[in-house]
Amino acid sequence: MGGEQTRLDHMTRPSEKPATEAENKTDGQGAGKRRRPKSAESVAARQERKAPSGSPTEQREGELDQVRDVAPRTDELAGVGAVMSLGDLAFYDEDLEDPEPTKRRLSFPRILAGVVMTAGTLAAAGYGVRGVISNLGPVKPTFFAPYVDATLTPAYQFQSPIYNSASQVALGFVVASSPTSCNASWGGYYSVTGANQYLDLARRVKQYTQSGGQIIVSFGGKTGTPLEVACRSSSALAAQYQSVLSTYPSQGMDLDIEGAVMSDAAAIDRNAKAVAQVEASFAAAHKRFNLWLTIPATLNGLDGNGKAVVAAFLRDHVSITGVNLMTMDFGQPVANMGDAVVGSLQAAHTQLQTLFRQYGNSLSAKATWNHMGATVMIGQNDSAGESFSLADARTLTAFADSSKIRRISFWSLNRDTGCGAVFGQLAIISNTCSGTSAASLGFSKVFAQLNGRIYPASGPEAPAILAIQGSTNPANAPYPMWSPTIPYPQGYKVVWEGNVFVARYFTQGTTPSASVQYAWQNPWLLVGPVLSTDHAPTTTTLPPGAYPAWNPKTTYNQGNIVDFNGLPYQARFYNVGVSPAGQAQDPTASPWTPLFNIPGEPSTALG
Numbered sequence: 001m002g003g004e005q006t007r008l009d010h011m012t013r014p015s016e017k018p019a020t021e022a023e024n025k026t027d028g029q030g031a032g033k034r035r036r037p038k039s040a041e042s043v044a045a046r047q048e049r050k051a052p053s054g055s056p057t058e059q060r061e062g063e064l065d066q067v068r069d070v071a072p073r074t075d076e077l078a079g080v081g082a083v084m085s086l087g088d089l090a091f092y093d094e095d096l097e098d099p100e101p102t103k104r105r106l107s108f109p110r111i112l113a114g115v116v117m118t119a120g121t122l123a124a125a126g127y128g129v130r131g132v133i134s135n136l137g138p139v140k141p142t143f144f145a146p147y148v149d150a151t152l153t154p155a156y157q158f159q160s161p162i163y164n165s166a167s168q169v170a171l172g173f174v175v176a177s178s179p180t181s182c183n184a185s186w187g188g189y190y191s192v193t194g195a196n197q198y199l200d201l202a203r204r205v206k207q208y209t210q211s212g213g214q215i216i217v218s219f220g221g222k223t224g225t226p227l228e229v230a231c232r233s234s235s236a237l238a239a240q241y242q243s244v245l246s247t248y249p250s251q252g253m254d255l256d257i258e259g260a261v262m263s264d265a266a267a268i269d270r271n272a273k274a275v276a277q278v279e280a281s282f283a284a285a286h287k288r289f290n291l292w293l294t295i296p297a298t299l300n301g302l303d304g305n306g307k308a309v310v311a312a313f314l315r316d317h318v319s320i321t322g323v324n325l326m327t328m329d330f331g332q333p334v335a336n337m338g339d340a341v342v343g344s345l346q347a348a349h350t351q352l353q354t355l356f357r358q359y360g361n362s363l364s365a366k367a368t369w370n371h372m373g374a375t376v377m378i379g380q381n382d383s384a385g386e387s388f389s390l391a392d393a394r395t396l397t398a399f400a401d402s403s404k405i406r407r408i409s410f411w412s413l414n415r416d417t418g419c420g421a422v423f424g425q426l427a428i429i430s431n432t433c434s435g436t437s438a439a440s441l442g443f444s445k446v447f448a449q450l451n452g453r454i455y456p457a458s459g460p461e462a463p464a465i466l467a468i469q470g471s472t473n474p475a476n477a478p479y480p481m482w483s484p485t486i487p488y489p490q491g492y493k494v495v496w497e498g499n500v501f502v503a504r505y506f507t508q509g510t511t512p513s514a515s516v517q518y519a520w521q522n523p524w525l526l527v528g529p530v531l532s533t534d535h536a537p538t539t540t541t542l543p544p545g546a547y548p549a550w551n552p553k554t555t556y557n558q559g560n561i562v563d564f565n566g567l568p569y570q571a572r573f574y575n576v577g578v579s580p581a582g583q584a585q586d587p588t589a590s591p592w593t594p595l596f597n598i599p600g601e602p603s604t605a606l607g
Contacts, residue, residue: 001147001172001221001256001294001326001375001411139370141452142400145170145216146413146444147375151187152431154491155199156414157502159208159528162519163413165444168214168454170254170409171205173221174244176230184240188224192247200493200527202247203500207528209249214454216252216292217244226261228271237274242281251454252290253278258326262295262305265312272316279319290321290454292373292407297325299332299340301347307355314359322406323352324373333385337376338395341388345374345405366404373407374400378415378443379434390438393446400450408447416443470498470529478534479600484509486585491602493527500527503602537599541566552577561595568595 145168148158158164158171177185186195196202205215219241220226231237245253255275261267275291282289293313295306302310302325313320325348327341334340353368363371376388376396400408410416412431417440419433428435434443474481482494482501487508494501494512501512507523516522542563550562556571562580569580575591583590584598 001258001377139366139404140406140456142405142408142450143168143452143454144408144444144447144450145214145454146416146447147172147218147409147411148413149173149187149431150195150199150201151189152414157204157525157527158413159204159211159213160519160525162525163441165441165448166413167212167451168216168251169208169413170216170218170252171201171248172218172254173224173256174217174219174227175221175224176227179225179230182227182231182236182240184227184244192244196247200500203528203531205248205528206531207526210529214251215248216254216290216454217248217250218254218256218294219244220256220258220261220294222256222258226257226267228267228274229261229264231270231274234270234273234277237270238277238281241274241278245278251288252292252321254292254294254324256294257309258294258296262309265308268309268312269316272313272318275313276316276318288455289319291319292322292324293320294324294326294373294375297327297344297348299330299334299344299347301325301344301349301351307351310352310355311359314355314361320371322371322373323348324375324407324409326375328375328377328386328388328411329381329383330386331383336392337381337386337388338392341374341376341392341396342399345372345399345403348372369403370406372405373409374405375409375411378410379419379436379438380429382429387435389436390442390446393443397446397449406452408450410443410447413444416441418442470500471532471534472498472530475536476530476532476534477536478530479537480598482512484511487588489602493600493602495530498530500530501525502527539567539596539599542568550580552579556591564592569593570595 144166146164146166147170148156150156150171150173156163158169174184174186175188177183177188177191183191185191186199186201190198209215227240228237231240241253253275255271257268257271279289279291293310295302295309297306310320310323325345327344330340330344349365349368349372352372353363353365356363356368356371374396376392378388378393380387396408399405414432415430415434416438417433418437419428419430419435420437470476477495479493479495479500482496485508487506488494488503490503490505492503494503496512499512501524504523504525510523512522512524512526514522514524547561547563547568550564550569553576555576556562556574558571558573560571562569562571564580569583569592572591572593578591580590580592580594583592583594
């Protein structure tokens, strides 16, 4: 996903082999190390060495040693938390059988006695069997999280209920700043600091999350250089992931893996190891970790590359929350996209259930669905003859609700409006409309029936908040304070009562926090609170003598440039004695145009 088009490159890759032994790793809660389970050969050898012979006491000790070898040890389970990964379950799958039979079988009463003894030890330590299989517990409801192209202009105001009715969004895409630079950027255009400064991204995220919304940060996408390619070590890659995730209050990490990187085995392996490090750091800080692998799907489910990607993360015991299938751009005309998407998901469900079992995770059919997601491209797809309609959205919504697939997303919220009013025609591919006649937020309203949450609220759902009180210190104000006498064109940003607002259309004299019956009646849109890390903007002044100082007695013709209080202004038309200072109060009538950026001044129109 991402960019002007979304094209999935399906490549071939040698089939993967399941891991033959589990590696030592920090558990999902960071409480300690778990040893890998003993291999079948070591169990058999120890059983032979401890085969009962001699006194009854020696015989009983040999039998108990067999129980200890088969059952997980207390110290192995000491770090098991409330949530286990799919990869983690490979350590303790009860359905795994040793390739060689033991030389002596224990009677059922003796096995039961051993299990009871082990369970008693675990209970005393505060752990239980439920902790091992807790991810097979209650099925969670489907949540809806549309993708937002965070760098597309005009900026999409996902934090506002006017433009977004979803309780979750996936913000994309974080990629490398250049093909050879291991530095995170938004779309290759903005550094994390730059996105917060020029796109108000951190401010908008804060507004959205404090109003009850949840976000997932998405790394990768179709365009740009994935970080796992630009970063040449897993530790360097992990550092970039952690830097971004620590900047935004994210409820999840989404890895959009598509295109050429899918056949780059070294990059995929590096990615899996880096994410394992990130997970360990989250556990050490007692923070929840939520990972989604977003990969392409075909009409027949996953291709070889897709299965290899999932296998790589399972081998490194990464806690995979779910596998999100991009059920779009199938590469051929499709008469009914709703049925095609459902068919693709059903095929992938069978493949994933088999793949999970290969790595020691015997999930039920319903539990497997609860570890899956689907992402569609609403409206016109990049592939000719593929268009996802509102009827298809209703088909997918009904299927998601019945199957309990965990996640539904679409590309993208920026496109969830009809193209007719914008382009005068339909069936076109655009970043800002769906190519259909669907009304604004038409697809969102269908999928919003899926009201699950990434993380359920601990109490009553947070109410929608009109404004969150930010810093009222003038030194923190990043834009000019609102004034009732200044005319504000569309896109102008101001500060009012500790919050940043942007003009949705030309306005003058209307207070940003004015009470209105409907949000759309206010010309001001709430961007978010003034952050404590904000500071008043500065404008670089001219060096002395760069231009002649403005003189009230001088006649100025069109094109003349003057220095006024260290800033350059250019005459729009003939004038005498008209100070450039009046430009801020009445920019339309003023004969002067500033040749510098005014804080808050729009660079592009607001969408």
